[in-house]
Amino acid sequence: MILHSSTTLDNCSLRGSRHRDSAERRRASALDLEHSADGDARMLRDELAVELQRRATMAQTLNSPHTFELSLEREGEGYVGRVTGKRIAEGHYVEVFLTDDERVLLYDESRSDYWVIEDPAEELRDCLDDDEYARALAALGLTVVVDL
Numbered sequence: 001m002i003l004h005s006s007t008t009l010d011n012c013s014l015r016g017s018r019h020r021d022s023a024e025r026r027r028a029s030a031l032d033l034e035h036s037a038d039g040d041a042r043m044l045r046d047e048l049a050v051e052l053q054r055r056a057t058m059a060q061t062l063n064s065p066h067t068f069e070l071s072l073e074r075e076g077e078g079y080v081g082r083v084t085g086k087r088i089a090e091g092h093y094v095e096v097f098l099t100d101d102e103r104v105l106l107y108d109e110s111r112s113d114y115w116v117i118e119d120p121a122e123e124l125r126d127c128l129d130d131d132e133y134a135r136a137l138a139a140l141g142l143t144v145v146v147d148l
Contacts, residue, residue, distance in 0.1 A: 057140070058140060067084050094109070094127050104124075
């Protein structure tokens with residue numbers, strides 16, 4: 001009987017130990033989630049700060065917009081395209097504009113055509129030299145990335 005009692009006590013103490021370990025694991029898991037949530041919140045705040053700074057830079061770039069007339073051609077017919085905004089870069093036969101509605105346009109004078117640029121950091125890299133590329137991205141509030 002004493003042996004049985006001892007075994008029962010050992011089992012109880014083991015169960016108690018398991019319960020404590022489980023409770024400690026739950027607390028640690030909650031702390032990890034809280035830490036993860038804090039990290040996620042911090043990352044979200046950082047991303048929001050970057051986006052707000054980018055928008056402030058674009059607003060500053062568009063502070064005093066101008067109107068530009070571009071010679072364009074479609075199917076052999078010439079016409080004039082009007083852009084209201086800022087010219088943010090120039091290259092060999094190309095110009096980059098930030099429009100007053102925050103679109104980025106690439107105008108190719110040699111082709112009498114233009115394109116709306118969705119990803120300026122990627123799409124303008126091959127259209128402009130490094131200095132003009134940096135100038136365009138700075139005007140858009142974007143970080144310049146160059147391959148070394």
